[in-house]
Amino acid sequence: IGRLLAEARHAVGDTTRMPMLALFDMPGAIHILDGISIGYPWHSAASSEKIVCQRVRSDPLSRPAPRLILLDRDAVSAALSECLREGGIDLARYREAARIGNFAGDGRMLRLLVPRADSR
DSSP states (O other): OHHHHHHHHHHHSOOTTOEEEEESSOHHHHHHHTOEESSSSOOOTTSOHHHHHHHHHHOGGGSSOOSOEEESSSOOOHHHHHHHHHTTOOGGGEEEEEEEEOTTSSSOEEEEEEEOGGGO
16 A cells, blocks of 8 residues: 555655546555546446446546556456547556556556656
């Protein structure tokens, strides 16, 4: 948890009340960072990608694109990536700022993505 806080603050500064997108099963990360989840309090991997995308795209907090995306996998499907891009969040415009062990203890890595310098 301490490393999540340190890495996020190093990457984007204070995360208090910052809108951020967390995909997928990590509601605790948003709480720990004292941020605001874009689209829904918790995007479950069990939800259809269509539902997740609709929630994110309909949330005004998704525009402008978030300064921090938390991702619990190395890639998202092409369909979800395209849907997010159409809604203003182009994952190709982000870079990985940190990769840490998921504090859920399930062996997955938690990736912190921030906008590329040339994307601002």
